[in-house]
Amino acid sequence: MRRSSIPALLALALLPLTAGAGPFVVLDPGHGGIHEGAMGVGGVMEKSLALEFAFKAKATLEKAGFTVVLTRDRDVHVKLVERVAFSNGRRPDLFISLHCNSMPTRALRERFAGIQTFFLSADSSGEEAKRTALRENTEGAQAAAQPQGEDTLAFILKDLARSEAHQDSSRLAAALHARLLEASGAEDRGVQQAPLFVLMGMDAPAALVELGFIAHPEEGKRLQEAPYQQKLVDGLVAGVKDFLQARARAAAPVH
Ligand SMILES: [Zn+2]
Numbered sequence: 001m002r003r004s005s006i007p008a009l010l011a012l013a014l015l016p017l018t019a020g021a022g023p024f025v026v027l028d029p030g031h032g033g034i035h036e037g038a039m040g041v042g043g044v045m046e047k048s049l050a051l052e053f054a055f056k057a058k059a060t061l062e063k064a065g066f067t068v069v070l071t072r073d074r075d076v077h078v079k080l081v082e083r084v085a086f087s088n089g090r091r092p093d094l095f096i097s098l099h100c101n102s103m104p105t106r107a108l109r110e111r112f113a114g115i116q117t118f119f120l121s122a123d124s125s126g127e128e129a130k131r132t133a134l135r136e137n138t139e140g141a142q143a144a145a146q147p148q149g150e151d152t153l154a155f156i157l158k159d160l161a162r163s164e165a166h167q168d169s170s171r172l173a174a175a176l177h178a179r180l181l182e183a184s185g186a187e188d189r190g191v192q193q194a195p196l197f198v199l200m201g202m203d204a205p206a207a208l209v210e211l212g213f214i215a216h217p218e219e220g221k222r223l224q225e226a227p228y229q230q231k232l233v234d235g236l237v238a239g240v241k242d243f244l245q246a247r248a249r250a251a252a253p254v255h
Contacts, residue, residue, distance in 0.1 A: 031050060115210060120166065132194060171247075
């Protein structure tokens with residue numbers, strides 16, 4: 001065997017399980033089917049907007065040479081546990097769950113706008129993060145890979161301890177958040193931590209993005225407009241690239 005063929009073989013072994021080249025991303029449009037998510041301006045549903053964003057992000061990422069798969073490509077209900085298993089089975093470079101946020105009362109819905117980006121933690125980083133986690137967790141009675149009867153907090157702590165991806169998840173969330181804000185000009189609601197079921201048990205670096213408040217009178221409308229959607233998508237893609245470049249630099253041998 002010629003020496004030069006060894007790196008080529010190694011590269012082959014590192015290819016994602018699906019066909020195609022380039023970094024491999026799993027996009028997870030939130031909710032679906034009977035789970036509509038939040039309700040927005042003009043009656044738009046979070047599950048529909050999330051899917052629309054996922055399609056657009058997939059197209060833009062593929063144009064940039066990425067391989068992308070979605071956890072759902074239709075209006076169907078996919079359990080949170082199945083989303084995690086789907087991603088782990090495909091071993092992507094990263095996982096992004098796409099959502100829109102909302103507030104419980106009309107007065108709050110008129111006030112709250114902006115982008116929040118989450119990574120997994122046992123504790124919520126504040127009241128806002130806790131509220132979002134409660135809303136996004138309603139579809140699952142417990143965390144994805146959590147054994148029956150095991151305490152949720154204990155499970156999360158164990159999960160975080162074994163997860164080498166956790167450090168990377170916080171970096172992924174920060175990279176996505178910065179670029180999303182830069183591209184959209186939306187209000188900065190911070191990089192947050194919360195016990196989100198769809199991020200638990202995940203092997204890949206994983207983040208959940210709340211792209212905006214769907215029921216805010218202005219932002220809710222903007223979220224449905226194609227030019228603004230593309231700005232968010234461009235921000236998301238730039239964030240993915242930043243994250244992967246930083247990771248590649250960190251992994252490069254020092255000379
Ligand atoms: Zn959601």
